[in-house]
Amino acid sequence: MVANLMKFFLLKYLAKQLTSQAEMLKKVLKDNQEHFLVVFSQASECLQVVIGMEVKELDPGEHTYIMVPTLGLTCDEMLSSGQSLPKASLLVLVLSLIMQNEDLAPEEAVLGALSRMGVYVGSVYCVFGEPRELLTQVWVQEGYPEPWYLVG
Template identity: 55%
Template structure:
């Protein structure tokens, strides 16, 4: 376990190091949880179900290797092509590429907060960019750690779905399902309390404040000014649609709200 975890943290080339996502799966199963992607609403329950499937289904080695390769490309800020991926991973299994690539892309988005975007359909060129158009890369400036934006995107979506503010106890209840606990290092996300109450607060993505007139003191999370500046309601809705594999009609109230907000901004 420790050797696999070190390989994942070092972002080694997948041709030299295997099992990136298997490590995460084993970590989640060891903690006996399902996924942090949950809240009290039916919409977030659907989103949770998608993440549970991604994090707990055994990923074929081709998928885990491709995820490691895509992480390396993201770390180096390099694009890639379908031809490059096929030449490295799937020379003899080209018919499997669409399914493998699709699953790897879902891991990248939900776990690491990285979108794999096709920028040249003719040449099948892809770039790797932060989900929701965030301007931070999620690696916290050290250049070595794995991107942590998957956790940030999850929190921002939970806050949005719960009416723009989320009690701290609900946050920790959700995070505990992935083995994320205050004071305990996670091999992808690090120490979560420092990350969500200080780092992302200082970066302006989250606001962490005491609930008015609460005694004993209770705290809650809201979107920070940088999140409001970079993300629209429509982007959140579209992200939830992709994650849950449902269309806009499945979330009529959210769809109407987002459309109304976009019209006002226009």
């Protein structure tokens, strides 16, 4: 649920849209609405720690929220064509996939998910370079958990 809410927030951010508690309950939590406060808190904390984005409540009466950059980190670096994800958002998506698979996901599953989003192994992207190298070398050197997403 936390990973799904993180993805939801990122999609809203990339679309430059606000969201509401009602929309989160309806589209993300569905039959698990009693867990909203815990899931919302954990997703918000993960977004802030991992990509430097804070979920801010704009209107307490309407419970509307927006994501804003914190710590001077940029999440807005897009290719000029607008067809690529920022490096930080890509990381969140990969980590979400890993979390959904109980902290382990086969390399091919991660790379397959990225290819379904239009991020292909062997292609070089100006924002983050070549995806396999980013996953297996760059992020590991930056201190992300090892063995990471690689399973057997």
